[in-house]
Every structure is written in structure tokens, then in C-alpha cells.
Amino acid sequence: MKKDSDDSERMARLAAGDTGALRELYEKHGRALLRFSSAMCRSRQAAEDLVHDTFVALLRGPHLFDPEQGTAFNYLCGVLRHRVSRHFRQQKRWVALVDDDSGVAAHEPGPADEIARSEVSAVFRQAMLELPLQHREIIALCDLEELPYHAVAAILDCPIGTVRSRLHRARALLTLRLASLEIVDLDNEPPLVQLS
Amino acid sequence: MTETLHPQVAALLARYRRELKDTKPSDSLDARIARLVAAGNEVFPPRHSAVRRVSFWAAAAGIATVAIVTGILIGMRLERGAPARVSQQEAALPADFSLWPTDSVALQIPAEYSAQGTLVAVDPNARSTGKRYWIDVVVSNDGTVRIDRIVPAETNHKKGAPDGITLQTP
Numbered sequence: 001m002k003k004d005s006d007d008s009e010r011m012a013r014l015a016a017g018d019t020g021a022l023r024e025l026y027e028k029h030g031r032a033l034l035r036f037s038s039a040m041c042r043s044r045q046a047a048e049d050l051v052h053d054t055f056v057a058l059l060r061g062p063h064l065f066d067p068e069q070g071t072a073f074n075y076l077c078g079v080l081r082h083r084v085s086r087h088f089r090q091q092k093r094w095v096a097l098v099d100d101d102s103g104v105a106a107h108e109p110g111p112a113d114e115i116a117r118s119e120v121s122a123v124f125r126q127a128m129l130e131l132p133l134q135h136r137e138i139i140a141l142c143d144l145e146e147l148p149y150h151a152v153a154a155i156l157d158c159p160i161g162t163v164r165s166r167l168h169r170a171r172a173l174l175t176l177r178l179a180s181l182e183i184v185d186l187d188n189e190p191p192l193v194q195l196s
Numbered sequence: 197m198t199e200t201l202h203p204q205v206a207a208l209l210a211r212y213r214r215e216l217k218d219t220k221p222s223d224s225l226d227a228r229i230a231r232l233v234a235a236g237n238e239v240f241p242p243r244h245s246a247v248r249r250v251s252f253w254a255a256a257a258g259i260a261t262v263a264i265v266t267g268i269l270i271g272m273r274l275e276r277g278a279p280a281r282v283s284q285q286e287a288a289l290p291a292d293f294s295l296w297p298t299d300s301v302a303l304q305i306p307a308e309y310s311a312q313g314t315l316v317a318v319d320p321n322a323r324s325t326g327k328r329y330w331i332d333v334v335v336s337n338d339g340t341v342r343i344d345r346i347v348p349a350e351t352n353h354k355k356g357a358p359d360g361i362t363l364q365t366p
Binding site: 019020022023026030031034035038039044048051052055056059063118120121124125128139143144146171174175178183184185186 | 201202204205208209211212213215216217219220221222224225228229230232233234236248
């Protein structure tokens, strides 16, 4: 609770023109936002650009944050999520003249990259990146960032029930994809793990 | 609530999560944020929501006022333009145009002032007792009758028919 009030105070300072508060918010939440962005985007550079854009948006409209609606991190995550979504919409308008590594990696397990250092993780990351955006983001927020459902519901602006059902579908899709890549063996299925 | 997950997927998720946790912003991103912090107030001066709201409504009111004034001006121009067009039509008519139908006949009726001071038709063959006048009456084919003019008989050289009525066609 103390942390939230600190963030609210930083937001208020930022709204008053104290850009030092932006630096503090970046130091506190920058890494988490970059993790979320990296889990969503194929390219590390794009992930960093989106985090940067999020802080630019915050600087332009700090008054848009309402502490009654949720925490500063949830707000930043929501802004970043919209930026990610817009990034992918814009990408659809372009056609690459040269096949980049992402095009190759879409069908073949690629080598480890900056984010997923081991090859197994790289394949897992690739499978995740092939999920639809809304399933990818629910896994990134719930399973990778381990945020509570109510926080995820606040970020996605949807009911908790929707978060649960979407997460269930996303995990099922991810499991099927990993099975098709022969990373997961569904035939000799061991007992399911319970995640809290 | 608990959610079930395939153990191999759970293990992969945990491994990926650990690797992702090591992700740090690059020096380039740190530098970009530092530049943003340094130049923030100059590039994006802080604006209070109240100020923004007031400026929004002020702009909306201005646009509405301009729209209303433009509408009034256009209406006034149309209002003025309508009679002007009618007068132009009238101006385009030929000089000999008359509102009266052309298919009509003119009658000349001799008349004299009676003792009561009214002009009455008289027999042209009767002896004149006073000053005689010609009343030019025009009867049109649409049924209208009008007195065109009344002239003293001395100035009119036309000689009437025996019944005193002269027919003319305009």
C-alpha cells in the first residue's frame, strides 16, 4: 500500500512538472515493463522502443492517471499493452522485402536469443510468440510476471472471470503448440501441475 | 482458484521466466529515458487537466459560434438573393410587356356630365348640352373590364359609329 501511495505521489509530482519522478518510475517499473514487452515482441529493439514510448506517453499525459482506478504499475502496463497492440497493427500494413530472422523462426526452432538464452527457452519463446496477442499477453502477465488476477483484470480492463477463461485457453493453445514442436509429450501425460 | 498446467509446460514456463527476469534495459534505453527526463519539461510542458478541459470547451464553443454565424449569414444572403432574382426576371421582360391580356377590345363611349355631376353615357346623335367626353373601355377575353382613359371629345378626332360606340383592337 505504501508503494502504491509512493507511486501516486510520483505521478502527482510528474503532473506538476517534476520530471525527476519519471526517472524514479522508470527505475522502479522499467524492468518489469521491459520483461512484459520482451515477452510480447519478437525483437528486443522493438520491446525497448515500446517501453520508451510508454514513458513518453506518461510524460505527455501524467494527469490521465487516476489513483482511484488502480496502481501506477497497472496504468503503465495498460499503456504499454496498447502500444504493443498498435505496434502489431502497424506491422500488418508492411511487407518485409527481405526475410528477417523472425520469418525463419516462425516455423523452425531458432537458436537462443538475447532474451531466451537456452535453446529450449528459445523454442518455448517462439511458441509463445505464435500465440494470438490476447493469449500471449495473458500468459505474460499471469504466468511470467505472476501478477494476481485482479491486477491483470485491471490492466486488461475486463472481469476476473474473463482473465481466467482466457488464461485457460491460452495455456491449452501453448501446450498444443509445444506438443506439435515435440517439446512436450502429451501421449505420456503425467499428472497435471496445480498453479496457484 | 487454482489452474492446471501440464508439468512439462510448467517447467518450461518457469525456466523462461527465470531467463526473462535477467532482462535488463540496455544502455541505449537508459540514455533515451535520461534524455526524456532532461528535456521533458521543454518538449512536453505539463498541462493540467482542468486547463485542457477549459481549452477544449472554449475551442468547441468557438467552432459552434462560427458555425452559427456562418449559417445566419448564408440565410441572410439567400433571403436577399430571392427578390433580387425576381427583379432580374422582370428586368429581362420586353419593353411592351403588359400585365393585361393582349386579346381584348377597346370601346369608346361618349359621355357627358349629368346634373348630379356624374359622367353618364349619352346618345352620340343627341344634341350636346355640355362638354362631351370619350370613355375608352377595354374588355379582355378573360372577362376583365377597365376604363383605359377619359378624354374630352374635342381632342379625340375619331368619329364613333352611329350607336356612339367605337370598337378598337389593341
